[in-house]
Amino acid sequence: MDAGSVEHLLHFVVDRLEVGILAVDTEMRVVLWNRFMAMHSGKPPEQVIGRNLFECFPELPQKWLEKKIRNVFLLRNYAFTSWEQRPYLFRFHHNRPITGGVDAMQQSCTFLPVKGDGDEVEHVCINVFDYTDTALYQHKLMAAIGELESEREEQKRLIKRLEEAQNQLLQSEKLASIGQLAAGVAHEINNPIGFVNSNLGALDRYVQDLLRLADAYGVAEDALAARPPEFQAVAQLKQQIEFDFLREDICSLIKESRDGLDRVKKIVQDLKDFSRVDSSQEWQWTDLNKCLESTLNVATNEIKHKAEVIKDFGALPEIECLPSQINQVFLNLLVNAAQAITGRGTITLASGHDGDWVWIAIADSGCGIAPEQIKRIFDPFYTTKPVGQGTGLGLSVSYNIVAKHGGRIEVDSLLGKGTTFRVWLPLRHETNEAVDASK
Amino acid sequence: MNAPLLTQDQKDALQEIANIGMGQAGASIAKVLDEFVQLSIPRVLFVPPEEIPVALALTIGEGQVSSVRQAFHGSMRGEALLVYGDQRCNDLADLMGYDGKLDHASELELLLDVSNVLAGACLGEIAKQLGMTIGFSAPSLMADAVPLESLLQAEALPWKTALLVEVNFRLEQRSFACHLVMLMPENEVAALAAALDRFLESF
Ligand SMILES: Nc1ncnc2c1ncn2[C@@H]1O[C@H](COP(=O)(O)OP(=O)(O)O)[C@@H](O)[C@H]1O
Numbered sequence: 061m062d063a064g065s066v067e068h069l070l071h072f073v074v075d076r077l078e079v080g081i082l083a084v085d086t087e088m089r090v091v092l093w094n095r096f097m098a099m100h101s102g103k104p105p106e107q108v109i110g111r112n113l114f115e116c117f118p119e120l121p122q123k124w125l126e127k128k129i130r131n132v133f134l135l136r137n138y139a140f141t142s143w144e145q146r147p148y149l150f151r152f153h154h155n156r157p158i159t160g161g162v163d164a165m166q167q168s169c170t171f172l173p174v175k176g177d178g179d180e181v182e183h184v185c186i187n188v189f190d191y192t193d194t195a196l197y198q199h200k201l202m203a204a205i206g207e208l209e210s211e212r213e214e215q216k217r218l219i220k221r222l223e224e225a226q227n228q229l230l231q232s233e234k235l236a237s238i239g240q241l242a243a244g245v246a247h248e249i250n251n252p253i254g255f256v257n258s259n260l261g262a263l264d265r266y267v268q269d270l271l272r273l274a275d276a277y278g279v280a281e282d283a284l285a286a287r288p289p290e291f292q293a294v295a296q297l298k299q300q301i302e303f304d305f306l307r308e309d310i311c312s313l314i315k316e317s318r319d320g321l322d323r324v325k326k327i328v329q330d331l332k333d334f335s336r337v338d339s340s341q342e343w344q345w346t347d348l349n350k351c352l353e354s355t356l357n358v359a360t361n362e363i364k365h366k367a368e369v370i371k372d373f374g375a376l377p378e379i380e381c382l383p384s385q386i387n388q389v390f391l392n393l394l395v396n397a398a399q400a401i402t403g404r405g406t407i408t409l410a411s412g413h414d415g416d417w418v419w420i421a422i423a424d425s426g427c428g429i430a431p432e433q434i435k436r437i438f439d440p441f442y443t444t445k446p447v448g449q450g451t452g453l454g455l456s457v458s459y460n461i462v463a464k465h466g467g468r469i470e471v472d473s474l475l476g477k478g479t480t481f482r483v484w485l486p487l488r489h490e491t492n493e494a495v496d497a498s499k
Numbered sequence: 500m501n502a503p504l505l506t507q508d509q510k511d512a513l514q515e516i517a518n519i520g521m522g523q524a525g526a527s528i529a530k531v532l533d534e535f536v537q538l539s540i541p542r543v544l545f546v547p548p549e550e551i552p553v554a555l556a557l558t559i560g561e562g563q564v565s566s567v568r569q570a571f572h573g574s575m576r577g578e579a580l581l582v583y584g585d586q587r588c589n590d591l592a593d594l595m596g597y598d599g600k601l602d603h604a605s606e607l608e609l610l611l612d613v614s615n616v617l618a619g620a621c622l623g624e625i626a627k628q629l630g631m632t633i634g635f636s637a638p639s640l641m642a643d644a645v646p647l648e649s650l651l652q653a654e655a656l657p658w659k660t661a662l663l664v665e666v667n668f669r670l671e672q673r674s675f676a677c678h679l680v681m682l683m684p685e686n687e688v689a690a691l692a693a694a695l696d697r698f699l700e701s702f
């Protein structure tokens with residue numbers, strides 16, 4: 061090939077290359093403008109060649125770009141721009157059907173110093189590369205990475221939840237086995253209580269008999285005209301053992317013991333009722349006042365040093381419910397009420413009956429709940445209490461139990477004054493629900 | 500650090516060339532920035548790449564750094580690494596034709612631009628003194644405000660030796676510090692050594 065045809069080839073390639081190629085002289089006049097530039101800018105070479113670049117394209121950032129080009133003249137060194145920092149130099153359309161948020165051709169540019177015969181740079185040649193595909197791809201990649209990251213965050217959150225739930229499960233498992241244990245112990249205690257109780261009954265009768273015998277002796281003694289000297293010793297002994305006090309005290313001792321035993325029996329019965337190992341999942345006709353009483357007895361330790369308990373029970377018809385679960389609800393509400401009280405306060409228990417519904421209200425004189433918090437208290441894991449005291453599950457479990465019964469819980473609270481929880485339950489529950497619930 | 504790659508004579512020659520080169524580079528950078536530029540006498544030393552952060556910490560101090568890498572090729576091949584401190588080179592914005600407050604993208608563009616100018620001037624001058632010609636690829640961001648220790652952790656592996664040419668730039672009104680590191684594979688250091696020998700023979 062001769063020099064002429066090489067030059068022709070070179071000229072052809074520069075013109076047809078799928079890269080924008082332009083060159084300017086030191087006066088910023090355009091001296092080269094290839095087909096890519098002409099096509100995308102809509103300005104053919106004859107409109108551009110020989111004219112000042114910034115006159116032809118007033119939208120270019122002149123101050124910065126001119127400085128950049130001048131630096132290439134001065135330093136005789138390459139310069140660059142990248143689409144990542146500056147999406148484009150020339151605002152060209154791009155012909156991608158799906159724009160993916162990119163509205164103009166993304167460009168990276170290279171600025172080449174073009175030396176003349178000497179060492180001086182006479183022209184700066186700018187190559188404009190179309191990076192739109194890369195940019196679109198990158199945008200997609202970033203979006204995908206962002207999605208992955210938020211998914212990972214969500215996963216972390218869920219794992220944490222799961223751990224909490226598992227802890228909770230362990231906790232309730234523990235409670236359940238303690239309940240079972242308590243029921244077993246209660247059962248064991250019942251036996252000795254039974255025979256102590258009947259022994260005490262017999263003892264009571266025997267003592268009465270003995271006392272009657274002693275009385276008869278006294279009468280006989282009084283009837284004797286002359287008392288043999290042995291009676292002297294009897295009189296002395298009577299005084300010594302304070303017989304008159306003894307015969308009164310022995311009766312009240314026995315009575316107190318029998319009362320005490322009755323109380324033990326009651327507590328044991330309440331424990332059994334509360335844990336209901338025998339009939340835990342059976343729908344039963346139940347008196348809610350009794351339920352509340354027995355739950356109160358179980359929880360008395362939690363409550364007695366915090367609050368005075370006032371009872372204002374109305375007469376209630378029996379309702380059909382799962383007593384052990386209703387007891388669970390009452391226990392949660394009672395413990396919450398006691399925990400809401402700092403120092404000493406009162407807890408008022410009330411009940412009533414209205415048509416097909418009965419209600420139980422548990423009111424405390426505690427800290428109250430702020431209005432914006434009320435909608436959250438039934439959320440699982442929502443708690444304002446320190447670790448160890450609160451799990452945030454009490455109310456959510458209670459809510460579910462009451463909902464299963466077809467009932468509802470109402471909350472009425474005044475910050476700083478106190479809170480009332482009112483549980484409404486229907487007299488009867490729907491049969492199809494019973495099938496569900498007994499599973 | 501023992502650097503058996505260059506003899507003492509070659510090292511001296513390299514220091515000499517760096518001194519002259521930086522003088523020239525300073526003059527061209529001054530033309531670009533329209534301000535008088537002071538360049539420290541370059542500190543030239545060879546270190547294994549894993550010691551670069553330690554070497555840099557001595558002059559930059561602790562704290563966040565940003566860095567730019569730029570490949571050069573031609574009769575000498577390698578990568579130039581430019582490391583900036585907390586303030587990067589934001590102080591130079593108006594001198595490079597930026598108006599108003601810099602957003603993050605312009606801040607990075609400015610960083611790449613200034614790096615290109617500095618690497619081009621300094622390495623270009625050194626190459627010229629050695630009678631070599633080199634070209635540059637587009638610079639790219641390597642670290643955007645990261646702790647100094649995390650710089651180069653995974654990056655340096657392919658390079659056996661780093662030629663640390665440490666230069667401080669200072670302008671009359673503004674100050675910014677930048678550290679220039681040349682990374683070269685072993686066989687390229689051999690090419691450099693040969694060029695240094697030719698340079699020594701020319702006297
Ligand atoms: N009687 C009450 N007085 C004030 N706040 C209450 C009362 N009952 C419940 N709360 C609030 O509702 C939250 C959730 O209660 P609960 O579900 O029983 O979980 P926990 O008692 O374990 O915190 C409590 O942490 C508390 O902030």
Ligand SMILES: [Mg+2]
Pocket residue numbers: 392395396452454455
């Ligand atoms: Mg609770």
